[in-house]
Amino acid sequence: MTVWDRPEPPTRPAPLDRERIVAAAIALADEGGLEAVSLRKVAARLDVGPMRLYQYISTKEELFDLMVDEVHAEILPEEQPGDWREVLRTHADRTRQATLRHEWLADLLGGRPTLGPNALAVTEATLAALDGLADLDTVMRAVETVSAYFTGAIRREIANLRAERATGLSKRDWQRAYGPYVSRVLATGRFPALAKVVHDGTEVDAETSFATGLDWVLDAVAAKLARPSA
Amino acid sequence: MTVWDRPEPPTRPAPLDRERIVAAAIALADEGGLEAVSLRKVAARLDVGPMRLYQYISTKEELFDLMVDEVHAEILPEEQPGDWREVLRTHADRTRQATLRHEWLADLLGGRPTLGPNALAVTEATLAALDGLADLDTVMRAVETVSAYFTGAIRREIANLRAERATGLSKRDWQRAYGPYVSRVLATGRFPALAKVVHDGTEVDAETSFATGLDWVLDAVAAKLARPSA
DNA sequence: ACTGTTGCGATACACCGTATCGGCAAAATA
DNA sequence: TATTTTGCCGATACGGTGTATCGCAACAGT
Known part of the structure; x- marks a missing residue:
């Protein structure tokens, strides 16, 4: 087995943090207005399950803040x-x-x-x-x-x-x-x-x-x- | 067959109109804030199916207006x-x-x-x-x-x-x-x-x-x- | 090597706004 | 009056939402 058939480790997405979440939410809002911001879409943009966000924010209102x-x-x-x-x-x-x-x-x-x-x-x-x-x-x-x-x-x-x-x-x-x-x-x-x-x-x-x-x-x-x- | 066993006609609810809809929505909002106003709840308060409201308003935003x-x-x-x-x-x-x-x-x-x-x-x-x-x-x-x-x-x-x-x-x-x-x-x-x-x-x-x-x-x-x- | 712990993702729930469609009652016509 | 048409209204359905819950899998500790 050579390097070539050894699968690359999956490229980890950049580690999640509040800053990245907020940036994604702002990008979404800039493009489609506040109503275009949903936790699911924010999560999707970060290649992450929606529930993941709840480790960093406890509610959608908090994200707005x-x-x-x-x-x-x-x-x-x-x-x-x-x-x-x-x-x-x-x-x-x-x-x-x-x-x-x-x-x-x-x-x-x-x-x-x-x-x-x-x-x-x-x-x-x-x-x-x-x-x-x-x-x-x-x-x-x-x-x-x-x-x-x-x-x-x-x-x-x-x-x-x-x-x-x-x-x-x-x-x-x-x-x-x-x-x-x-x-x-x-x-x-x-x-x-x-x-x-x-x-x-x-x-x-x-x-x-x-x-x-x-x-x-x-x-x-x-x-x-x-x-x-x- | 007397009057007594002839069933009463079902008591019609007061006829629907914009005014009654708006009043119901305001009552709901006064009690629970704007977020408590949903077309379904407004309709329920008027004993009416939700879709009925769309004869009087064309969107929820319009109701807010x-x-x-x-x-x-x-x-x-x-x-x-x-x-x-x-x-x-x-x-x-x-x-x-x-x-x-x-x-x-x-x-x-x-x-x-x-x-x-x-x-x-x-x-x-x-x-x-x-x-x-x-x-x-x-x-x-x-x-x-x-x-x-x-x-x-x-x-x-x-x-x-x-x-x-x-x-x-x-x-x-x-x-x-x-x-x-x-x-x-x-x-x-x-x-x-x-x-x-x-x-x-x-x-x-x-x-x-x-x-x-x-x-x-x-x-x-x-x-x-x-x-x-x- | 086995076990305990912890974080994460999938699943689920209740609710939302609203498009669509089918049936029924009233109105219009013959 | 009998029949057709019309228009309204309710049920059903769809795609979405925020968030609670829970089981599993990967890691840490012994």
Whole structure:
């Protein structure tokens, strides 16, 4: 018996670990959305039986938590700009960019407290940038207000993007985008203010809309940081 | 043969319609959360085969849309206070109250464009209150910024509430609430700013936190409505 | 070499959303 | 009125899901 007829040992798949599981799940979600992530498919992508995953995660929700935290590694900026305002804006922008790369993040954003190490690091960086600018309560309110804003704004942006995509790529025009339904409703005359907006409103791209709202909120925060009592 | 031995006609269940379906689904969701809503259970609650529902809705997502719109009927205030600021604040508050009554709404808020009749009525009322205070673009930005804020804030509030509930009703204390994990992480010293907040931060109840942030955002909006260019 | 232990994969269960189809009752026609 | 047509509604079925359970096989220890 020579080497040639001795069968090769089966090439072991790379050893399994949380990181590989999360990476596979994220790949799946990037391709087909959150609903395309099933434990069976994740396992299949790793050439492994589904039950194997339960040694590393105890529930599907936990996997989602890990995915969210993994993306927070992309959100944490490599080097912090100095100004508190720049820090908050950057946090918002990077979260938005990450969500545009991983649209499924919009479905998870704000859905659970984020306590993973990467998310904590992001929070830490933000808090550090605001440290000492006002009393703790004011600082907390500032951080939470800004993050409530961008969480909501990002979710809406993705929601609209999906709707446009679903109704067939029509972008500018509500009436054509959402089909005859909206036109019919507006034609009833029961929604004059809405009709005016749809008719006369100029189209603003999502990015500047996001940035403008963010600037407003940051202005508000600036005022409160200056005079915490107000 | 008398009346007495003639069998009664089988008591027809009330005729099915969208409204009854949505009501059943909402009841289910109120009791057990969104995940407790399945077409089979909704149908069972109406004494009907599951397939029957497909005459009124074409997909489960559509049912969710209907549920959201139904709740918007609770959100629309019966009579509008006059001031634009009061209108926006009321919209935010009523949305929050509705979400506290129907926690599952937090999972859906901002997830899809809301185009149902009740949601449109709410938007109409809001836009009407701001009509003429500034150019259309500024007004839109105002409405969207405020609603991005309260959407995000409500979602976070419910997320925290659920986490507290899940970790066993401990409220004030992160360390005990989220278990030894957070304490351990904070003990590493890698998150000094966070540790300071956890250690020194005073507990603020969710409602005032929500209201404070909302006031900040409204202040910002007021400034922009006054000087639209700024 | 034999035995004990432990981790892993196959199997199983209950449930899900929804496509399909067959029969029955009511409505329309002759 | 008798007959045909139509349209609705329920049963059945399919392919999927998350996860509990359990038996076996490979390894470790004596």
